[in-house]
Amino acid sequence: MDRNELMNRMAVLLGGRAAESLVYDEVSTGAADDLVKATDIARSMVARFGMDPKLGQVAYETDAAPFLGGPGGASWQPRRYGEETASGIDAAVRELVETAFQRAVSILTANRDLLGRAAESLLRRETLSSQELETIGRSVIRDAADRAAVPSGVGWAAATAVPQR
Secondary structure (H helix, E strand, O other), rough: OOHHHHHHHHHOOOOOHHHHHHHHOOOOHHHHHHOOOOOOOOHHHHHHHHOOOOOOOOOOOOOOOOOOOOOOOOOOOOOOOOOOOOOHHHHHHHHHHHHHHHHHHHHHHHHHHHHHHHHHHHHOOOOOHHHHHHHHHHHHOOOOOHHHHHOOOOOOOHOOOOOOO
């Protein structure tokens, strides 16, 4: 995946949190898991994939090995870089997540009426079909970078969808 696709995924993940901040002028714990996923993407971009120009083309972290045979990776591993680099990684991760959040806010602000209609529809029916999502996706106002990043013949919703784990 390239940087644009990863940024798109983070913006999609932060969409619920952005909608809360627009509609209620605050956020709740409802989007906590999405925030964790967006932060994980940002940290990987910076610390694993060398996608921060200030920190350079360096992989500071690797995939964590399972701890004591348990599922997933260990949450702790020895750090192989100094405090200044750790601070730089933290700052770059915060900047990426904030940029993605502001992009989600911008898209939702430009589509505030559509956000309201989609929310009303969800409240009435509880679910939307893929066809209904595609219809909504076609009516969303996006910036030129979004339109250019989606290959022709691929629906915007499909191109920016985040796979479920």
